[in-house]
Amino acid sequence: MMHNSTHVKFFFLSGLNGTMNYRVVLFSLTLLCYCFIVLVNVALIVTIILDKNMHEPMYILLCTFCMNGLYGTTGFYPKILWDLLSPVHVISYSGCLVQAFVMYSFASSDMSILAVMSYDRYVAICQPLEYHSIMSKQRVLLLICFSLLSPFCIIGTNIIITSRLKLCSPYIEKLFCINWVIVKLACFPADTYVNNIAAYISIIIYVLHGLFIVWSYMYVIKTCVNSLENRAKFMQTCVPHLTSLFTLLVTILFDLFHTRFGSNNMPQTLEHFVSMEFLVLPPIINPLIYGFKLTKVRNRILGGISFKIKPLR
Secondary structure (H helix, E strand, O other): OOOOOOOOOEEEEOOOHHHHHHHHHHHHHHHHHHHHHHHHHHHHHHHHHHOHHHOOHHHHHHHHHHHHHHHHHHOOHHHHHHHHHOOOOEEEHHHHHHHHHHHHHHHHHHHHHHHHHHHHHHHHHHOHHHHHHHOOHHHHHHHHHHHHHHHHHHHHHHHHHHHOOOEOOOEEOOOOOOHHHHHHOEOOOOOOHHHHHHHHHHHHHHHHHHHHHHHHHHHHHHHHOOOHHHHHHHHHHHHHHHHHHHHHHHHHHHHHHHHHHOOOOOOHHHHHHHHHHHHOHHHHHHHHHHHHHOHHHHHHHHHHHHHHHHHHO
8 A cells, every 4th residue: 555755743763672571771871881981072162262372263162062962862862762762663753854864954054064164274375374374263153154055955855855755665774864864765666766866966065065075174184294293283183183084084985885885784783883973973973082182172171170179088
């Protein structure tokens, strides 16, 4: 029987069905992971907001980066924690589309913010005398708006195109909703041509983001080769960016290739890890590596900790 999207009121998430014997352990580990993500990201955000010496483009972009990490993980962890305590794992049709939007816009915004950060480092190292005039407060605000709003528009368009499809199954074999899986539930024959075009256009846009980052760092590295001062600046401020970029790209590419070309023979545990690693690794690694590597952030956090410990002695 054919069911269109207005009749599919709920989706059943079957990703946890084979692991419910370990629900207490999984719930504890997931809650611990989420609390740690919130703690390290909020610590970095609050540190940057409270310290006026860090009200500079690089730190403002880093603050935005951490806020985006909280946004993305909030779209996943509360729901998975609830499912681990519930015998039935369901999500409403509209809720599924919202979750898919959050997952994709989070990853896309991360890529856009990293592109803006690479431009900031390019200007700082390659055009230091013009840095403050180029990276003015107005331009930084404009770049932040671009890095957040453009993914919302691109991913929002993909989700709207998906919402027009007639669906013939309410069962999603995942831990959470993603756009491509919803498209695969479309009734046959379904007009998914537009969805595929929109998806590939989105991929091309963010591949161009990646090429821009590579282009920026080619010039940065070329400038740093003959300058000891620039090499030190590169190691301190650019290495965290490149680490964040590498982590994001690896996790997204793993998930992308698995979703579109993955094998059904993959163990369920490994499949779940591959599908959710971009919600675990980047939000943890990013604030940690920036907190340890950037001197101002590290000194401010360590100074705050030592200040709180002293009165207890």
